[in-house]
Amino acid sequence: MAFEPNISGSSAGAVKLPAASGRAGRFLVGLAGFLVSVALTFLGLLAITFFIGRVVPIDPVLAIVGDRAPKAVYEAARLKLGLDQPLYIQFAHYVAAILQGDFGTSVSTGKPVIEDLKRVFPATLEMATIGIVIGMVLGIPMGVYAASHRGTIRDQIIRVIGLFGYAVPAFWLGLVGLALFYARLKWVGGPGRVDIFYDGLVTPVTGLMLVDALIAGETEIFWNALSHLILPAGVLGFFSLAYIARMTRSFMLDQLAQEYVTTARVKGVPERQVIWRHAFRPILVPLITVCGLSYAGLLEGSVMVETIFSWPGIGNYLTVALLNADMSAVLGATLVIGAVFIGINKISDALYRILDPRAR
Known part of the structure; x- marks a missing residue:
């Protein structure tokens, strides 16, 4: 009788250990x-950026x-760069x-190039982050509102706004914004990150001017930097x-066409609760992917906006490098942008698995 509890306790431990080790094994494999x-x-x-550099x-x-330069100088530089070696060795x-x-x-x-990228990338990161916050804070409620009022004039207005965001060129919207809100109304700061007399007064710590x-x-430089950031970030946020x-x-x-939504309405569930609790929650997972891709697009697609606003970010850096045939800078910037896409996609996949048990 006294021996039986020990046996059951031992077998219980034997059952739990393999289960725990199985979970740990699956985690390590994943x-x-x-x-x-x-x-x-x-x-x-890396392969794509390398061969692009050799094909252009x-x-x-x-x-x-x-x-x-004399031919001897040219050949010496060519040998120093290793361009006389086979492509696979150059790639290695x-x-x-x-x-x-x-x-x-x-x-x-x-x-x-790595020092240049450390200097310019935070400027793009700051602008794109504010832009995606604007896009999410306004875009998600607008989409939900349009769907819940399908076919109404309010739905049509939101759809026209979305169509305008797809159709209007970024350079045109940026120039109109500068002419109206900066040159005429004086509501925001102009090109650059800060006014010229504030330039260099803040020691870079994170590279993010506001921080x-x-x-x-x-605080005075903070508000000045914010006034310069509003317009370019707003343009990105609009797209x-x-x-x-x-x-x-x-x-x-x-989701609103699903049977469970109809059932909830028949049961008398308030419409606000039907929309935000029953219909919105299932779309949260795909929305993460949409917002992640949009954020990555802002980080790499801000070339035109940075050019218009003289923003010292990676897009402007890439443009100058292309005009000067600076391939090391071009490939470095391209590599960073690609790495950002990879990172954001992987983070989106991880969040997808966390929020949706079926994906595990």
Whole structure:
């Protein structure tokens, strides 16, 4: 009799240990698969950027030594860059250098590309983050409202706003915004991140002007930087809003047509609760993917907006590098943008699995 509880306790422990180890094993297998997927995707990105650099009709040697350099100087630079070696060896050297954080030296700035990217990427990150917040905060409620009032004039207005966001060119909207809100009404700051007399007064810590100004206790510079950020971030936010509102409306229309929504209405559930609790929750998972892709698109698609607003971000940096045939800078910026896409996609996939048990 005294021995039986020990047996049952022992067998219970024997049952629990394999279950726990099984869960740990599945987690490790999933983590290993995730890391392998990221590594292979990143390797493919490296291959694409490398061969783009070799296919484009730009001679990186001439970009360094100039078109009037003697042949001996040209050949010496070519040998130093390793361009005399087979492509697979060049690619192996390229991958090894990238893994060590060596993106080459920019012809335009004379500095290592990695230092340039650390300087310009936070500016784009700051602008795109504010833009996606605007797009989500306004776009999701607009899409839900349009779907719940399908066929009404309010639905038509929201759809026209979305269509306008797809059709209008970014450069036109940016120029109109500058002419109206900056030049005429004086409501916002102009091109650049801050007024010229504030430039260089805040020591970069994070690279994000708003954050660095608060860290330094410079509230006046913070508000000045915010006034400069509102218009370019608003332009990006408008394009993001149009996409998010349209996709939200489409997802909601599909859910509102489901039988469980009809059943909830028949039972007398308040309409607000039907919309936000019953119909909106199932679309939260695909909305994460939509917002993630929109955010990544803002980070890489801000070239035109940064050019219009003289914003010192990665888009402007990439444009200048292309005009100067600075291939090291072009490939470095392209690689960073691609890595951002990979990272955001993987984060979206992870959130998808967390929020939707069926995906596990």
